[in-house]
Every structure is written in C-alpha cells, then in structure tokens.
Amino acid sequence: MSESSHDAVKLGLASHLTRLWRYGLVLSGSRDTAEDLVQATCVRALERAHQFEPGTRLDRWLMTILHRIWLNDLRAARYRRGEGLVDAESALIFDGARAVEANISAAQVLRNVQALPEAQRETVFLVYVEGFTYREAAEALDVPIGTVMSRLAAARAKLSESAGGDPQARRARS
Amino acid sequence: MQEPLSSIDVEITGYLDGELEPEARQAFEERLAGDAGLHARCDALARGRPDATAFDLLLDEAPRQRLAAMLAEAARSPSRPARTGWYRAAAAAIVLIVGGVAGFAIARLALPAEVEVVQGPPENWRVAVAEYMDLYTDETLSVISDDPAQREAELAAVNRKLSLALSPEAVALPGMALKRTELLDFRGMPLAQVAYLSPSDGPVAFCIIANGKPDTPLTLEKQGDWNVGFWNAGGVGYMVIGKIAPATLEALAKGLESHV
Numbered sequence: 145m146s147e148s149s150h151d152a153v154k155l156g157l158a159s160h161l162t163r164l165w166r167y168g169l170v171l172s173g174s175r176d177t178a179e180d181l182v183q184a185t186c187v188r189a190l191e192r193a194h195q196f197e198p199g200t201r202l203d204r205w206l207m208t209i210l211h212r213i214w215l216n217d218l219r220a221a222r223y224r225r226g227e228g229l230v231d232a233e234s235a236l237i238f239d240g241a242r243a244v245e246a247n248i249s250a251a252q253v254l255r256n257v258q259a260l261p262e263a264q265r266e267t268v269f270l271v272y273v274e275g276f277t278y279r280e281a282a283e284a285l286d287v288p289i290g291t292v293m294s295r296l297a298a299a300r301a302k303l304s305e306s307a308g309g310d311p312q313a314r315r316a317r318s
Numbered sequence: 319m320q321e322p323l324s325s326i327d328v329e330i331t332g333y334l335d336g337e338l339e340p341e342a343r344q345a346f347e348e349r350l351a352g353d354a355g356l357h358a359r360c361d362a363l364a365r366g367r368p369d370a371t372a373f374d375l376l377l378d379e380a381p382r383q384r385l386a387a388m389l390a391e392a393a394r395s396p397s398r399p400a401r402t403g404w405y406r407a408a409a410a411a412i413v414l415i416v417g418g419v420a421g422f423a424i425a426r427l428a429l430p431a432e433v434e435v436v437q438g439p440p441e442n443w444r445v446a447v448a449e450y451m452d453l454y455t456d457e458t459l460s461v462i463s464d465d466p467a468q469r470e471a472e473l474a475a476v477n478r479k480l481s482l483a484l485s486p487e488a489v490a491l492p493g494m495a496l497k498r499t500e501l502l503d504f505r506g507m508p509l510a511q512v513a514y515l516s517p518s519d520g521p522v523a524f525c526i527i528a529n530g531k532p533d534t535p536l537t538l539e540k541q542g543d544w545n546v547g548f549w550n551a552g553g554v555g556y557m558v559i560g561k562i563a564p565a566t567l568e569a570l571a572k573g574l575e576s577h578v
Contacts, residue, residue: 154393161389162380169376182385186392250372257368271335273370278337297331300366 153193156202157186163203163274164210170269171214173258180218185210204276208284211266256306264299267292326356330363383449443504444548444557447511447525448541451559454521459497459513472499476510480528480554488577489524491570493517522560524574529555536571538564547571 157164164185168178188209189196196205257268270276270284271292282289332338333346350356466486473484476499490496494514502509504527512524529550536549541559545567548557556578558571 154389157389157393158386161385162377162382165380165385166373166376169379170373175379175381179381179384179388183388183392186389190392247372247375250369250375253369253372254376268368269373272368273373278332278335293328293332293337296335297327297363300331300334300363301327302366303368304362304364304366 149196149198150190150193152198153189153196153202157189157206160203160206164206167207167210167269167274168214170258171211171262171266172218177218181210181214184213184217188213201280203274204280204284207270207274211284212286252306256303259306260299260302264295264302267295268299268303271296326359327363330356330360334360334364334367381449383446443507443509443525443527443529443555444539444541444546444559446504447509447523447557447559448544448546450511451521451523451544452542454513456515456520459515459521462497464495469496469499472501473512475499476501476526479508480510480526482526482554482578484526484578489574491522491524491573494522516560516562519560519562522558522562522570525557525559526578527555528553531555536568536575538568549575551575 161182164182165178168181169175172178172181185206189206192209196202257265260268266285267281270281271278276284278289278292281292285292329338329342329346333343333350338346350360469486473486473489476482477484479501486496489499489512491514494516497513497515499510499512502511508528510526512526514522514524516522530553531550533552534548534550536547539546539548543561544559545562545564546557546559547567547570548555549571550556556571556574558567558574560567560570562570
C-alpha cells in the first residue's frame, strides 16, 4: 500500500465523516447503526486505500463502501436478530433529529423520504441530496442505471403526492 | 404498496434530472410543448423532488467528536508514525477521550496546538461532558474509597486552577456521596468535574469551566439520556448532569448555585 493513498483516504475520511453518518442514518434509521457504519467504513477504506483511484471522487468511493457494509453485514445482522428495520415513518425524525423537529417543513420532507421503500430512499438520497449522477448512483448501489431511473421516478411520483400534487396531474398520468 | 410505474414518469424524471441524451432531450421538449397532460405530469413530478436542505439539518445531529475519535482509532497503526498535523489532532482527540476514561488529569498532558482544529469537536462543553458521562457506570464511582483528605486535595487543585474557593460543604449534594473531583481540559479551558454517586440515580456530576462567557440564568436541557442544568456567573460556566428528574435536578442546581 502506498503511503500517499493511505494518507489521502485518511484525510478525505476526516472531511466526510458527518456525511457518511447521515447516509448511515438514512439507510438504517438508527443513530447507533449509523455510527457503526461509519466506523466499519473507516476501517475498510483505510485497509483498501490502495484500491482508491486518485483523480476519482473519494466521497463516492466511501459511500459505496458504506452501502456494501450495510447490505452485507449490518442490515443482514439486524434481520437475523429479528429487529427488522426501524419503522420507516418514525425513524429519521424521532431517532435521528432532535433539531429537525423544530423545523416543520424540513421534518415533513424527511418523514416523506423516510417513508419510501428502502431502495427508493437510498437512491433519492444519493441523487437528490448528495448530487450523484445516475451513473454514480448505479455504481454506488450496484444496480443498472435503468433501475436508478425507475426508482427515482417512482419516488418522485409518491413524493409529489405527499407534496400535494393536484388531481388533474394525477389523471393525466393514468 | 407499489404503484404501476409508467415509462413516461421515467422519461420525465430523466428530463427533470438533466440525464437525457441531447437528442432525447430535444424530442422530449418538443412533445412537452404540445402536450398539456405531459406538461402537468412534468410539473407534478418536479414537485416530487425533495428539498435537499432538509437533510442539512441531519448533519448537525452527527456525533462529530465520536466519529473523529473512531477515525483516529481506525487510522492508528504502530508502524505508521504520525506525520500530518491532522493525524496529531485526531490523536489528541483520542487522548481527550481515552485519557478521561483512564481517569488521567488531562490538563497535565501537553496536547499539541492542533487540538483546537480537530474536525468537528462539540461546540458546546456540555455535549463533551455528556459524552464523557455516557462512559460512566455505578462501578466507575463505587470503587473509589472514601478518603476526605484526598477529596480535599482534589478540590484544592481545582480551586487553584480555576481560581475558585470551593469547599466540600459547598459542593455537597443531599443524599449523594461525593466520590471524586477531577481536573480536565476542554479545548484549552480548565474544566473541573465533581462526581457523585446517587444510590437511586447512579452517577451525577457537577462541572465547572472557566469559559469567560457572560452570565446566564439556570437553564435545563437534555443531552442524550442525561438531564442537565447549567448557568454562567462571573465568567465561569456551571452544570449539573444526571439521569434524574428535571425538577429534582433543578433543585440540586439551585442549591449549588447559592453555595458557589
């Protein structure tokens, strides 16, 4: 492993810790699990620092690692323990965000996104919050671009209804 | 509950997200101009994009100090000497936490100047105290033997460092054993922690920091599982923290406020 890649990953991790935690929170709905995800991501990213390609975006690489850990390790472990996933309606707001409760419109946005099925939620988060392109999201989630597109379309359809989409628009779709 | 997904929605979404190829985009725009239904659907789906700034609030919720400590721990390797300023800063953050756990008087350790620029330390000393208190169990304090001379010596050290004149009587809390006084450091400011063990409520602490802030009246707040009462007087910040009912905590804080 080269010293420079290790140091670059270490520095990059330091500046992305809170964003990684937020991604962990969106995925798991649990502050504790989000911390576990960040910790495992730090360890794995440093172990595999030599695999990081200089010139590519480190934050994308780190989020890809975090997502794999979530899918392969923590999420499965939660199911095995019979905990399932945190109730989607409540997770972000009540477990995650004391400060957010004071901001009603922000809380509503988070609640609506959290109520989406997990596959749509993680895709919406990466593209609309983290600014991933479709291609970047497809790589980070390890799915085809077409899947990213259909997840986003389904999520937008659902979120537009929660945002008070007008009936005429709904008729136009069908 | 999965609604059937129309291919039109997928196309509209690609258009709204700027992900259509130039020719497809142009063809879509031409259809859009002449199709009111498509236009309406496009407007509806445009409203379905969540406001990303709502998620910024979650960043403020991140336990920054613990995350930085995790990274420092993950990066620590005996074969890899600390060579960057960042590494030393992160290592200092670990010293702050681990030193506290081990019961060191952290003020004695010469922390590098970079400790001031650790990524994301808690803005607020009460957050740091609450995170430290999270590591306490009843046994942390119950194993400390009662030694009045030692307690007086600890308090004297705090009085010297923070220019105070606290007596064991002034910091006594009803129904609780005073177990230990420690001198700590929060971002270069001396911080004293008087720890008590309540038979019913477990660890309780009275903390004092020379923070130079203006006077503020007693205020109650919650930090994680802890209830906290805090105030500032004469450039010194005070807080009482414990897993005790707010009304009881307030009474304890008022008692201490009148004595110190």
